[in-house]
Amino acid sequence: MAAELGFHFDQTLCNGCKACSVACKDKHDLPVGVTWRRVAEYSGGTWQRDGNTVVPNVFSYYTSIACNHCEDPICVRVCPTTAMSQGPDGVVTVDQDVCVGCRYCEWACPYSAPQFDAEAGHMTKCDLCADYRSEGKDPACVAACPSRALSYGPVEELRAEHGDLAGVEPLPDPAITRPRLVITPHRDAQPSGSGTGSVANPEEL
């Protein structure tokens, strides 16, 4: 049986430049509005003022997120046409000939991974760059990151090396879909659901 694949993201290295996101768009010819890999900025904290002086107690970090090719892929479960399916390597793909664009998967996925292409009339999503992988190359996002914050591989290996963490704000509780995602947390990473900060860039997601 093929090893199930996932992503590793090192949050300590990400400066939110979005080379991953745009390299993905260039590779897959994605128009504005269809963004398979997105980067959320989560920021929070307070300032104390004392006369003319101020003291910051501020945090901020980024999370680059695409499809997590989940162990419990809710998009596959809710798809009424069987267009959404999961391969033996865990990679979730959408058959564009079968998809009718009902957008149930988009609504169900807590990571917003399936994306509707209005021009094409159906869903589109990350397939972990199947063509690149078949040529022995890394997925476009992984190969793009100037900071080397992204990697991919058999998720068991990623977890053995980097741990099991996937529940970092602003991502949802990993219990929902059991994402094949491993995060090395930023020093200020907040646990999912803690609500200590907010997504600074909702319009960019």
Added chain:
Amino acid sequence: MTAVGMTETPPTIGMPRRSFLKWSGAAGGGAALVGAGASFGIPGVGAANAAAASPITGADSVAWNSCWVNCQSRCPLRFHVKDGTIVRVETDDAGDDELGSQQIRACVRGRSMRQRIYNADRLKAPMKRVGPRGAGEFEEITWDEAFDTIAAELERIIAEHGNEAVYLNSGTGTNGGAIGSRSSVRRFLNCLGGYLLSYGTYSTGAIQIAAPYTYGTSPSTNTFDDAVNSQLVVLWGNNPLETRMGGEAFVIQKAKQMSSTKFIVVDPRYSDTASTVGDEWVALHPGTDAALVAGMAHVMITEDLVDQEFLDTYCVGYDEEHMPEGIPAGNSYKSYILGTGPDGVVKTPAWASQITGVTSAQIISVARQIAGAKPCAISQGWGAQRQMNGENSARAVFMLALLTGNVGIPGGGTGDRETTYNFKVAGFPELKNPVGTSISICMWTDAVERGPEMTKLRDGVRGKDKLDTGIKFLFNYAGNTIVNQHMDANRTSKLLQDESLLEFILVIDNQMTASAKFADILLPDVSNVEQRDLTAGGSTGDLGYVIYADKAIEPLFDSKPIYEILTELAKRLGVEEEFTEGKTQDEWIDELIEATRKDTPAIPPNEEFRAAGVYRQNNPAGHVIPLKAFRDDPVANPLKTPSGKIEIFSKQIWDIAHTWELPEGQRITALPEHIVGAEGVEEARTNEKYPLQCIGHHYKSRTHSTYGNVPWLQEAHPQMVWINPADARERGIENDDVVQVFNDRGRIELVARVTPRIMPGVLSVPQGAWYRPDKDGLDRGGSINTLTSWNTTPLAKATTAHTNLVQVEKA
């Protein structure tokens, strides 16, 4: 289990299409429905072009080239071409993840190149202006008419006003080219008898002039790779993780990982450098750097933490025992700090805290850390010196390196910006400019408005006591510095309406920029992938490289390479032979490659180099350590200062301060003192109309204004103004609200990023957004330069682009 969301009503088309509200903390509402397949006519983008999205192996060819704009990185790119169209852009595919052998990965900007090359704003044919300047009303003309008109105007203006009336405006859109760059324009104009020169840059105006008074040269400081040898790294307004996100960002991050060295970041913003490599953040009010340094110096001096032996051996002007001849007592730096100088003010941490906003406790702590870390690397970015007191801010930061004796040693540094290792790459010979006169680069509009009034002592004119003429012919190549990247866009725009002042504006570019709209004749240049060139000067710490910038596609539309354009003009002006020496661009490139190989024979010959794309070479010395020779033997290797030593007190500046005429309120000081100036934090505290300081950080989506019209980047990093929650709350502003920022110079409209990542009392409008005034003068493009002024620093006459007071309100 039941998944979250399953009990909600399914969406219909038109509802917020994504589930971000499920993301914890997404306070700002759902994303707008924008998925309408906005492909902007880009070949290969959008579902209709899905056929072009074939696997990479389906491309006919792959050509190496670069992103060659002005972030100081020159990142390698590989252009995949199918049927004459670029279908994909990849970056370097050689190298690994280790320092010294790293893959040089382009940042988000380079990765979006396809949308810049095939942009809707690409200029397609020569045009002449038919409306008022700046209105963007043009009519297509033939190349012949364009060449004839330009040649006739150049000839007329040179005959009537002299070569000093011709000015080559700043522009950095093609910085990485040898032939497809400003070098060609300089050579062409020099063939015609030259042009009015400029000194300084919009980036480094103050520090570039100030540093040589201290060090004899602009020394820069140790490469970032050398941070592995430091006990502490201080990045003073230095923000590589946003400004140099390709090769340089990797170097600093890797060095940090390898060494676990503590990093302190000093910046009014909690920058992405602070949030990634930073361990401690010092948030200071813009323009108060010299005061913060003075407070730290007080700690070092009074706690006996200074390196007295270093100061005694290598420096002039630290204490009264080491002053130049003829200077009255009380003018040493130590006297200034201890309050025994002319101002009588003791520069205690408490004094500094009231100016800078930084607490005394943090000033004391950071001063002790810097003095205690042996060695300590201090480097400054260029934001601090783009202030009214820019020269002194820059020289003050040098003081931290000097007081602690960190200059010229591994793991230490000078306090200047970090350098990179480069080997010699041949450039296009620019020939000599017979006009020796120069003005500060950001005073060209002054020279248009009142050229003959500009003098050496009042306006910093060099090479002559005064200008004889105003600028009459503006040659603007690959630059957006007519309005966008020059200060006070509204004032400039108005000035240029008077055609009796600036008589002719030539713009050559490949995009319809805000500046291009001011052209009298507008010519379409090719992009770098439509010509063959050689890209030097990459920036990845101690790894140097040169890129074979190959021609990937034919020129789009009716565009021409700059070399061909200038050759045609040279022909009409009788200097073709001098300009071309009978060679084509390709022949020149062949020659430059061969000349470069003479110095570095390891570079493969032409065709092999073309296939390899990038030639890399490690710094044979390990790390670049500026002023090492001076540190090792100051007698044998003196600096180029009058004393041969580091001049903390500059007698040269002292003399200038006693002879130059300055605008009211400005001062030039021989020591790096804090000076209260116009639109500084002191004024902000009492100005009820404009109580907020406004700076303009460099944005991840643009290199200055280049890439400002790329849809993928506008989506990834939209223009916005940063505002602290406290300032936003007072004005009823919430995150993503549309707001207007304004002062007496202009008004811009953009969205607000309400974030604790900027200190209270300070706004930041990322510089480089394209100036787009509506009929009422409201700049809907959100360009910071609608708010900035023509004011210059006292000594360098450099831009003060970050010294602005403004107000903000909901639109």
